[in-house]
Amino acid sequence: MAQINPSILSADFARLADEAQAVKGADWLHVDVMDNHFVPNLTLGVPVVESLSRATDTPLDCHLMIEDPDRWAPQYVEAGAGSVTFHAEAAAAPVRLAREIRAKGARASMALKPATPIEPYEDLLPELDMLLIMTVEPGFGGQAFLDIMLPKIRRTRELISRHGLEMWLQVDGGVSAETIERCAEAGADVFVAGSAVYGTEDPAAAVRSLRAQAERATAAAPWACAH
Ligand code: DX5
Numbered sequence: 001m002a003q004i005n006p007s008i009l010s011a012d013f014a015r016l017a018d019e020a021q022a023v024k025g026a027d028w029l030h031v032d033v034m035d036n037h038f039v040p041n042l043t044l045g046v047p048v049v050e051s052l053s054r055a056t057d058t059p060l061d062c063h064l065m066i067e068d069p070d071r072w073a074p075q076y077v078e079a080g081a082g083s084v085t086f087h088a089e090a091a092a093a094p095v096r097l098a099r100e101i102r103a104k105g106a107r108a109s110m111a112l113k114p115a116t117p118i119e120p121y122e123d124l125l126p127e128l129d130m131l132l133i134m135t136v137e138p139g140f141g142g143q144a145f146l147d148i149m150l151p152k153i154r155r156t157r158e159l160i161s162r163h164g165l166e167m168w169l170q171v172d173g174g175v176s177a178e179t180i181e182r183c184a185e186a187g188a189d190v191f192v193a194g195s196a197v198y199g200t201e202d203p204a205a206a207v208r209s210l211r212a213q214a215e216r217a218t219a220a221a222p223w224a225c226a227h
């Protein structure tokens with residue numbers, strides 16, 4: 001099943017509860033946390049996640065683009081996030097951190113920037129519930145999808161299959177009606193979309209249509225048929 005996670009980075013930050021409501025039917029709400037150190041942008045932190053989790057029934061998928069996730073990630077679980085993603089490039093002890101996130105009751109996920117290969121992390125995969133492959137340089141919404149990431153998505157899907165893992169493979173950045181099929185064919189099953197959802201007249205309809213597109217592409221994909 002393809003999952004669509006609208007990114008509130010492209011929503012109106014003064015009306016977050018309404019914006020969450022506007023994508024009813026979405027699988028998760030993707031919350032981009034940026035600290036102006038790991039990425040050159042600043043967004044929101046623990047108190048906003050806490051309030052948002054009380055304001056919506058849609059589970060929160062927190063993507064931490066921050067330094068020192070070892071210190072901060074557990075606090076996002078306590079704030080109500082159902083899934084917490086830290087960056088491989090920022091984590092000092094990714095295995096310990098993933099175990100801590102899981103022990104606190106959330107799904108543990110790790111993200112890779114475009115220039116970070118998956119191969120060094122092969123043995124860590126069983127510790128994770130999801131792997132996030134960035135398809136733009138993290139920091140801003142509305143950037144162009146990086147096609148050159150498709151081989152990494154494919155290789156990651158192969159590793160997941162080879163190890164017989166149940167984990168999800170998320171793509172984030174430039175995912176839209178033009179690019180989502182390529183991501184699904186390559187092996188992604190969780191799709192973050194910011195501008196392609198909140199930049200439209202009817203965000204809920206955009207979610208439905210992206211999901212339908214991804215499911216059609218997945219049904220035809222070699223990696224899904226082999227399942
Ligand atoms: C970028 C963020 C993304 C962003 C995606 O650093 O991690 O989640 O919101 O926005 P679009 O879908 O517009 O590329």
Ligand code: ZN
Nearest residue numbers: 032063172192
């Ligand atoms: Zn994100």
